[in-house]
Amino acid sequence: MRTKKHNLPVLLKQCFLINLAATVVAVAFNISSFGLKSFSLQEIVSSFVYSNCIGTLICFSILFFNDFWENNSTVIRLAKVSLAIFTATFFGVTIARLVLSLIFPNLARQGIIPSWQNFVFSLGIAFTFGFAFYFYEISQAKLTQTKEELSQKELAEEQAKTLATEAQLASLESRIHPHFLFNTLNSIASLIREEPIIAEKMVEKLSALLRYSLDSNAKGFVLLSQELEITQKYLEIEKVRFGDKLNYKIESSDNLREIKIPSLALQTLVENSIKHVASKTSQQTEIVVSVIENGEKVEIEVRDNGRGFSANEINNGHGLDNLQKRLQTLFNGEASLEIIDNSKGCVKLRIPKKDNFPKSFYVE
Numbered sequence: 434m435r436t437k438k439h440n441l442p443v444l445l446k447q448c449f450l451i452n453l454a455a456t457v458v459a460v461a462f463n464i465s466s467f468g469l470k471s472f473s474l475q476e477i478v479s480s481f482v483y484s485n486c487i488g489t490l491i492c493f494s495i496l497f498f499n500d501f502w503e504n505n506s507t508v509i510r511l512a513k514v515s516l517a518i519f520t521a522t523f524f525g526v527t528i529a530r531l532v533l534s535l536i537f538p539n540l541a542r543q544g545i546i547p548s549w550q551n552f553v554f555s556l557g558i559a560f561t562f563g564f565a566f567y568f569y570e571i572s573q574a575k576l577t578q579t580k581e582e583l584s585q586k587e588l589a590e591e592q593a594k595t596l597a598t599e600a601q602l603a604s605l606e607s608r609i610h611p612h613f614l615f616n617t618l619n620s621i622a623s624l625i626r627e628e629p630i631i632a633e634k635m636v637e638k639l640s641a642l643l644r645y646s647l648d649s650n651a652k653g654f655v656l657l658s659q660e661l662e663i664t665q666k667y668l669e670i671e672k673v674r675f676g677d678k679l680n681y682k683i684e685s686s687d688n689l690r691e692i693k694i695p696s697l698a699l700q701t702l703v704e705n706s707i708k709h710v711a712s713k714t715s716q717q718t719e720i721v722v723s724v725i726e727n728g729e730k731v732e733i734e735v736r737d738n739g740r741g742f743s744a745n746e747i748n749n750g751h752g753l754d755n756l757q758k759r760l761q762t763l764f765n766g767e768a769s770l771e772i773i774d775n776s777k778g779c780v781k782l783r784i785p786k787k788d789n790f791p792k793s794f795y796v797e
Contacts, residue, residue: 487525710739
């Protein structure tokens with residue numbers, strides 16, 4: 434992040450105001466410490482000269498070096514700012530004493546090298562106003578950057594809409610992928626103590642799931658054959674977890690295996706059956722996955738022998754809700770997720786065929 438470009442007169446005005454504030458603080462501190470006897474013209478002029486010599490050096494040092502520090506960590510940047518303030522204070526005090534020796538001859542005999550008390554006092558005020566100026570510059574730079582980004586979006590409205598849609602899609606997918614992987618890890622964890630050899634084999638399947646999750650996240654769309662394969666691996670892991678309590682069947686025509694669907698769409702439907710049926714009953718769970726062609730749409734159906742549910746029971750932000758939002762983002766109403774409201778659980782995903790896919794998100 435680059436610091437904002439400054440107009441020199443404006444910068445000098447800002448420095449002057451900061452230095453004037455530092456002068457007031459210094460005079461007020463002296464009065465509170467030594468009483469009104471320290472309030473004199475010489476004291477006011479001295480404080481003003483010190484503040485301007487030190488403050489101007491600090492302001493210009495921060496503005497000059499800040500761009501070179503932008504890639505450093507926060508700790509390193511703060512350390513470098515502290516060093517810059519320390520160095521500017523030392524030279525600023527020295528210059529101030531030289532100037533004051535010319536204005537007030539009685540101060541010339543004190544020399545231009547500051548005493549440690551003088552330096553520590555100046556350093557305290559310098560750090561206070563120096564860091565205030567630094568954080569002000571950072572906030573102004575961020576504000577300038579934000580304004581520039583907003584201006585660019587206004588000049589390219591259609592491009593901004595596309596970027597916003599892609600960002601929304603990425604956000605939805607980022608919630609689905611970790612959820613899917615964490616559930617899989619939980620399934621494997623339940624096997625480690627009792628069936629370590631089987632758990633080890635399941636870890637190999639998990640590595641395939643991880644690879645698929647990362648790859649599909651970058652693509653947006655995947656082949657149905659890939660989605661079927663990874664869903665089967667997921668069900669194999671759950672089959673080891675539930676044993677005879679879980680049976681599944683996958684039915685799909687070979688001519689549909691090359692179509693493309695949103696990544697992890699089928700797996701999300703199957704995971705819903707595992708989470709809400711298999712995990713919550715002691716009875717045997719049957720899951721049937723079927724893929725058929727229906728006119729210009731491809732229908733992917735997942736049925737189970739659970740009690741069934743309605744669309745109103747879908748929790749905001751959970752798997753099916755995220756999938757619905759992804760479909761809306763990708764297809765703009767051309768795809769749908771239907772909850773078949775009957776005595777058994779059935780979810781049906783309808784998506785356009787390849788020729789109707791949105792080109793901006795279609796990945797060959």
